[in-house]
Amino acid sequence: MNILDFFKAGVDQPIIANADQIKSKYSKYRKEILATIITLYGFGYTCRLALSVVKKPLIDGGLFSIVDLGLVGSAYFYGYALGKFLNGFLADYANIKRFFTFGLITSGAINISMGLNQSLTLWVVFWFLNGWVQGIGAPSCAIALTNWFSPKERGWYYGLWSTAHAIGEGLTFIGTAALVDYFSWHAGFIGPGIALILITFAGYRFLQDRPETLGLPSVTDWKNEENVKKVSKNFKEVLHNQLKIIRYPSIWVLGLASATMYVTRYAINSWGVLYLQEGRGYSLIEAGGLVGLNTFTGIIGCIAYGYISDKYFSARRPPVTLMFGIAEIGSLFLIFYGPQSTFILTIAFIIYGFSLSGLLAVLGGLFAIDMAPKNITGAAMGFIGLFSYIGAGIQERVSSVLIKTSQADINSVKIYNFDDAIIFWVSASIISFFLALSLWNHKIKD
Template structure:
């Protein structure tokens, strides 16, 4: 057990001997790896999270589960995911995020393999609830990686890029898995279990990529913190650094911040609308609006495709137009999320109007998701790994080196 814990734990701070040029080169290389890997692989993780949403209608048509039973199974994932994000967020602060994220992807893939074999309500509910817990490894690991490798005044843009993973994963699921179930290649005997097995194979590939390419935090690799490297210390980080507290103390302090709990409440409210569309939107379009399986999922795909632009637009707007202040951007994108819902559920049945409403909804939702899903909390909460009590008598060489690197970067 100790060996396992050591394997997943982040490495200790390492005093590097690299020149400022080598430090710059290493930061640029690793930052590129971080944003590419967490965006790609978190998007691929989504196919294991949303597979049930696509195969709900085939499961009902095959008489495997009733809509009520599918609602029970689906809800276990959401509660498992909520608990997973809460607990795994604490763990990710202490973890080697590449190994931690990879483990979640591997376990999620195994849960999906099991779902393709189960026709028992209790077993499917258990597996899907565990899948929610395992899916809760990805977001905390990705957000911690962003906090370690990107500084305050650039984080909104990079967080926006990472948040496109939500839409990328949803698009892959609603088009790819829907096509697999609705129009399977002849002779392969594909049916609803493959709606779980193919996502599982995709998650296994993503786990290998994360394990290989997502690095530990900069200090564990002999680099200064990204705030020191860029000379970009947020107010919260400076306040925390002046107090010299540990990671655990920082975590406990965050738990007492009212703003964090307000963000959690706002985020949960946003997720009600998000999962109403993600979980039942395609069934609603088939049962109430009369579309077939592929067309219904294509409409949901339009929503997710618009979400890619929404994430990018939110990151740019909040960083550049509002100088890294998130509330004004939250209000703007929140209205774009809310108003189209009235058209989707109570508007005309015209497919063009419905498609337009889903596009605007997806654009606004993904923007607000980027903020309430983690960016805003990262901004206002201190980062424990940036908190250090410098002992000038014992660490004068290290301190001087850090100052030189900071000056060179500035």
């Protein structure tokens, strides 16, 4: 067996004749798969966000400048953009159980390596590679969802899975921040790396390949859902459809909407802790707690978005996007331009986390997989991911330069001004909002 055969999806097996046995297996596997992809993807996030927590210790220790850290951060996002795009195409042919866990274990090992050296060149290379293997995760999880959950229930379960983003961010901004505060910046990489490797090995047994490889009917056949187009498993036909998806103008608009949303998302994730420390005078634990708070409220936002759009709008996403977008932009103005009060800031971060996570669920993937045929889910996710993380990478570099150029030296102490960067971040959300609304009546047909 060569390495490609190891990662390739299994062969379809004869369908089990016993209906009760099919129901029992579907019930068991669906619960295990959903719980496992939420857990593993959530812990995977701690190995992509460690840099956000350790920036101030690295700057204060003279190890790297703010522009150096912007370079390292952007390397991750460009690696993730390419990785998610190419791995999304590969994931359509892969055994997700093996492909997904390979990416997580490799990411954990890279994080441990980051904590053991201080070379800027190696950091850029390692963080780029980390982005690449992290790009396996989202397409793999999206394919698991489309393989095991039908289109009519997809919004609800996609929303549940999307809580993993918030769980991982919360673990980082609270848990990793505590590790860094108690030990050192090294622990911010090494601790999450070890934890991810261990939990991935533990979760491996609960993941599964496609239902058909286990002798089960497709989920749409099992659910007896009508008007669901059968999709080809033929390599040439799948590849043809994968390439065809990029000819739809709406996919490009969705990609731009996601890219600009990711500017704001990762501005808060990457620079939010430093902003609260430098601009508002909070400690690392306090700043991490505030940013972490928004991620935990994001869990509710993800679930609410999927539930509301499925139950009250017949799986139409744009009306709910309108409501969440208004709330997200309003919360940003409150965070950056509202009263200088911890109470107000806390409320603003709660609203921001709730609304942004809903937007993340739809613009970062749900709308794309609604548009795409089932057998090219990975390609659709990869295409949107390419846009999203190029946007995040541009944000990282531009933000670091804007913050650096606004820097002032007072009595040999560097004072950072975030005003120009904040304008950039808020403007990106406004642009994303209007791009998303332009898709109000559009849906690609299978």
